[in-house]
Amino acid sequence: MIKYILKRLVMAIVTIFVVATLTFFLMNTVPGGPFTAEKSISEQARKNLEAKYGLDKPIMQRYVTYITDALHGDFGISLKQRGRTVSSIIATKFPVSAKIGGISVLVALILGIPLGCIAALNRGKILDNIIIVLATFGIAVPGFVVCTMLLYFLGVKLQVLPTTFGDGSWTHFIMPVLSIAFYPTAYIARLMRSSMLDVLGQDYMRTAKAKGVSQFVSLFKHALRNAVLPVVTYVGPMLAYTITGSFIVEKVFTIPGLGREFISSVLNRDYTMIMGTTIFLASLMVFINVLVDIVYTIIDPRIKLK
Amino acid sequence: MKTNPLSMQLKLDPEDFLPATNDEKESLVIMRDSVSFWKDGLRRLLKNKIAMISLFFIVVIMIFSFIVPGFYPYRYEQQIKGSENLSPMTYSEEELAKKEAGEDVFPHFLGTDKLGRDYAIRVMMGSRISLIVGLVAAAIILVIGSLFGSVAAFFGGWVDLIMMRLVDIIYTIPDILLIVLLSTVLEDPLKSLATQPGFGWVQKLGAKLISIFIVFALLYWVGMARMVRSQILTLKESEYVTAAKALGAKNGRIIKKHLLTNCIGTLIVTTTLQIPSSIFTESFLSFLGIGVAVPMPSLGSLAGTAINGFQTYPYLLFIPAVLISLIILSFNLFGDGLRDAFDPKLKN
Numbered sequence: 017m018i019k020y021i022l023k024r025l026v027m028a029i030v031t032i033f034v035v036a037t038l039t040f041f042l043m044n045t046v047p048g049g050p051f052t053a054e055k056s057i058s059e060q061a062r063k064n065l066e067a068k069y070g071l072d073k074p075i076m077q078r079y080v081t082y083i084t085d086a087l088h089g090d091f092g093i094s095l096k097q098r099g100r101t102v103s104s105i106i107a108t109k110f111p112v113s114a115k116i117g118g119i120s121v122l123v124a125l126i127l128g129i130p131l132g133c134i135a136a137l138n139r140g141k142i143l144d145n146i147i148i149v150l151a152t153f154g155i156a157v158p159g160f161v162v163c164t165m166l167l168y169f170l171g172v173k174l175q176v177l178p179t180t181f182g183d184g185s186w187t188h189f190i191m192p193v194l195s196i197a198f199y200p201t202a203y204i205a206r207l208m209r210s211s212m213l214d215v216l217g218q219d220y221m222r223t224a225k226a227k228g229v230s231q232f233v234s235l236f237k238h239a240l241r242n243a244v245l246p247v248v249t250y251v252g253p254m255l256a257y258t259i260t261g262s263f264i265v266e267k268v269f270t271i272p273g274l275g276r277e278f279i280s281s282v283l284n285r286d287y288t289m290i291m292g293t294t295i296f297l298a299s300l301m302v303f304i305n306v307l308v309d310i311v312y313t314i315i316d317p318r319i320k321l322k
Numbered sequence: 323m324k325t326n327p328l329s330m331q332l333k334l335d336p337e338d339f340l341p342a343t344n345d346e347k348e349s350l351v352i353m354r355d356s357v358s359f360w361k362d363g364l365r366r367l368l369k370n371k372i373a374m375i376s377l378f379f380i381v382v383i384m385i386f387s388f389i390v391p392g393f394y395p396y397r398y399e400q401q402i403k404g405s406e407n408l409s410p411m412t413y414s415e416e417e418l419a420k421k422e423a424g425e426d427v428f429p430h431f432l433g434t435d436k437l438g439r440d441y442a443i444r445v446m447m448g449s450r451i452s453l454i455v456g457l458v459a460a461a462i463i464l465v466i467g468s469l470f471g472s473v474a475a476f477f478g479g480w481v482d483l484i485m486m487r488l489v490d491i492i493y494t495i496p497d498i499l500l501i502v503l504l505s506t507v508l509e510d511p512l513k514s515l516a517t518q519p520g521f522g523w524v525q526k527l528g529a530k531l532i533s534i535f536i537v538f539a540l541l542y543w544v545g546m547a548r549m550v551r552s553q554i555l556t557l558k559e560s561e562y563v564t565a566a567k568a569l570g571a572k573n574g575r576i577i578k579k580h581l582l583t584n585c586i587g588t589l590i591v592t593t594t595l596q597i598p599s600s601i602f603t604e605s606f607l608s609f610l611g612i613g614v615a616v617p618m619p620s621l622g623s624l625a626g627t628a629i630n631g632f633q634t635y636p637y638l639l640f641i642p643a644v645l646i647s648l649i650i651l652s653f654n655l656f657g658d659g660l661r662d663a664f665d666p667k668l669k670n
Contacts, residue, residue: 031491035500042507156651158602160609160622161643164629172633263502263610268629279610282506294503 021310028302035298036291040082043290044075069095071287086295092288096281102292106274110296113266113273117258120193124200124254129247131201132208133240139213147205154202163195163268181271192265200254204247212243245316252308255301363587366663373659376652383649387450395428396440398447399617405430406438410637432641436631444619445641451620452601452649455531459538459600464593466539467546472577474547475554486551489544501537501603505612508533530614534604542596549592553585560584587664594660598653605646621646 066072070081085092091102135147170191171179181188215221216239224234266276274293281289357365367373391398405414410433417427432441474485512529515521557563558581566576582589607613608622621642628638 027490034491038500039503042503045507045511152655153647153651156598156654157647158605158609158622158643158650160606160625161647164625164632164639164643168632168636168639264606267610279502279612282502283612290503 017313020313024306024309028299028306031302032295032299036083036086036295037079039291039294040079041075043285043287044078069093069288082291086291091292091295094281094286094289096284096286096289102288105277105289106292106296109272109274109277112271113262113275116189116192116196116265116271116273117255117262119189120196120258121200121251121255123193123197124204125247125251127197128201128204129208129244131205133212133243135205135209136212136216136243137235144209147209151202151205151209154198155206157198159195159199160264160268162198163191163265166191166195167268179269181269188269192262192269192271195265195268196258196262200250200258203254204250207246207250208243211246212239215239215243218242245312248312248315249308252305255304359587363664367659370659370662373656373663376656376659379648379652380656383449383645383652384453387446387453391443391446391450394443394446396443398439398443398619400439402434402438402440404438405434407436407635408434410441433635433637435627435638441638441641444624445621445645448619448621448624448642449645449649451531451614451618452604452622452646455534455604455620456597456601456653458535459542459604460593460596462535462539463543463546463596463600464589467543467592468550468582468589470543471547471550472554472581475551476558476573476577476581482551489547492541493544493548500541501534501607502610502612504537504540505530505533505607508536528614528618530612531618534607534613538600538603542600546592546596549588550582550585553588554581557581557584591657591661591664594653595657598650598657601646601650601653621649 063072070078073081082092089103091106094100094102094105097105131147131151135144138144167179170177177191178188181192221234221238224238229238262271262273263275263279265271266273267279274297277289278293278297280286281293396402402414404416408414408430410431411429412433413421413427413429421427430440430442432445435441435444470485470489474482474489509529512532516529563576563580566580571579604613604620605622605625608620609626611623611626613623614620624642625639625646628635628642632639
């Protein structure tokens with residue numbers, strides 16, 4: 017077990033290192049830099065700025081400096097938002113994204129698991145068909161379509177919900193959370209239905225029924241616990257999705273989150289910001305996946321560690 | 323004739339040498355053609371109503387996006403002065419005047435956008451781009467993924483180990499992050515490449531579209547590679563592979579002729595299901611404004627542009643949004659149908 021965890025952690029660190037290196041060289045090989053877009057500044061001023069941020073040095077030297085600094089927890093200062101460190105920007109923006117993403121994951125689980133169970137228990141009946149159709153449509157609709165439809169009908173036509181994020185009171189959360197949770201809910205419902213059907217046909221379910229376990233207990237203790245396992249594996253990628261899916265939601269609802277910050281830093285060539293957010297988001301996603309895999313092997317002892 | 327039952331003499335019965343009667347012949351006649359893998363799958367696919375409706379819808383969309391624009395009276399980048407922001411099926415004053423004068427004016431079925439471009443042709447071109455992205459990306463993924471997976475599985479040992487470690491690393495790389503980054507980064511080098519002689523096609527396709535393809539080629543083949551590898555690991559133990567080896571077939575030939583052709587069902591299904599997911603990603607990028615370049619439309623960028631004025635012109639947003647959902651839905655359903663028909667594991 018410990019060997020497995022160590023192996024996964026080493027893999028995770030290698031992945032993050034690969035991503036960081038790839039990102040660094042990719043963004044630096046592009047002609048143009050963070051200060052070329054500003055036409056108002058003179059050649060000399062631009063050179064001074066580049067010297068100040070160390071952009072005039074050869075690329076390998078900058079790479080080594082950056083990685084050493086990053087390993088010491090110093091991600092530098094933003095090139096565009098003068099005077100603010102990358103860490104402080106991430107620290108202010110990330111909680112907003114994390115809050116919306118986290119609530120969305122909860123909503124998707126709370127809606128998706130019961131929907132899938134209901135469909136499986138009513139197999140072939142009308143309720144099952146309705147849920148299957150909804151889930152199939154749910155998987156096909158891109159996030160931005162959900163976003164804009166909600167915005168149009170709830171925000172503009174009916175005017176029941178605010179169209180921008182504003183001060184972030186709970187009403188402002190409803191539409192973003194619904195837009196992000198839409199796809200995972202549909203996916204979980206489908207996943208849950210098929211795995212529930214699988215479990216219901218198992219021998220131990222018949223044994224439970226034969227020995228007189230009440231339907232309630234057999235459903236929750238025997239069926240649900242086993243059927244929910246595939247959903248647990250999906251939680252990892254889903255968390256990654258809710259963080260990245262928020263790019264769109266943050267743009268549409270003008271939410272001051274990390275996703276929007278990342279997009280604008282890429283478009284602005286804010287080198288340090290790109291590196292900081294990439295490393296941060298990549299580590300987050302990779303470690304969540306490792307964690308989910310470890311949790312999975314603990315809750316399902318049938319899985320053998322490779 | 324009396325015969326000794328214990329005799330060791332050859333017992334021949336003259337009846338055995340009579341010609342067969344018609345009754346006996348009939349039992350040997352093959353009543354039905356043997357059902358090949360393809361016929362069997364196709365039969366099941368044709369029976370699947372949902373898959374057939376999806377296929378029909380895909381074909382209709384293809385006709386509208388590849389053939390109709392060829393003879394459509396408007397072009398996607400053509401700006402008609404005076405016809406800005408028309409609602410569907412309406413005419414501008416100038417066009418009405420022309421109609422009065424007896425000229426034929428082709429109607430704007432879906433209206434025009436704020437630059438006076440006919441929206442119907444833009445939507446058609448947009449779905450063309452989305453379909454091209456889906457199909458080309460799926461083709462790239464098919465080639466790279468199947469080759470990588472089959473080579474890793476066939477040679478096994480340390481080759482397999484190293485190749486699959488690489489797959490594991492790419493698999494855990496957060497894709498959206500790299501796609502956003504790469505599509506911005508690759509734009510400039512591709513633009514300068516387009517000015518070189520012999521690379522005019524880069525200009526024609528658009529640098530961003532190509533960078534999207536490169537991103538797909540770099541990142542998205544890993545799922546396919548894993549799938550193919552697991553199939554070939556079992557297939558390579560089959561007798562016909564041993565036979566081919568014994569006959570002196572080269573490794574390349576065995577992979578191409580024997581192994582890949584035998585997992586063609588999986589290949590087809592995985593490729594088809596890859597199309598909607600590529601379309602999904604492209605529309606996401608274009609919606610954010612980092613997809614295809616203007617004035618080229620894609621369904622995602624049409625929706626992205628329309629969001630600025632959607633309170634007044636909601637249909638400009640709804641048309642591409644609904645269309646992209648329908649395209650993805652029909653590819654999903656058709657892919658599911660293919661899987662049900664061609665996956666031997668799901669035969670019952």
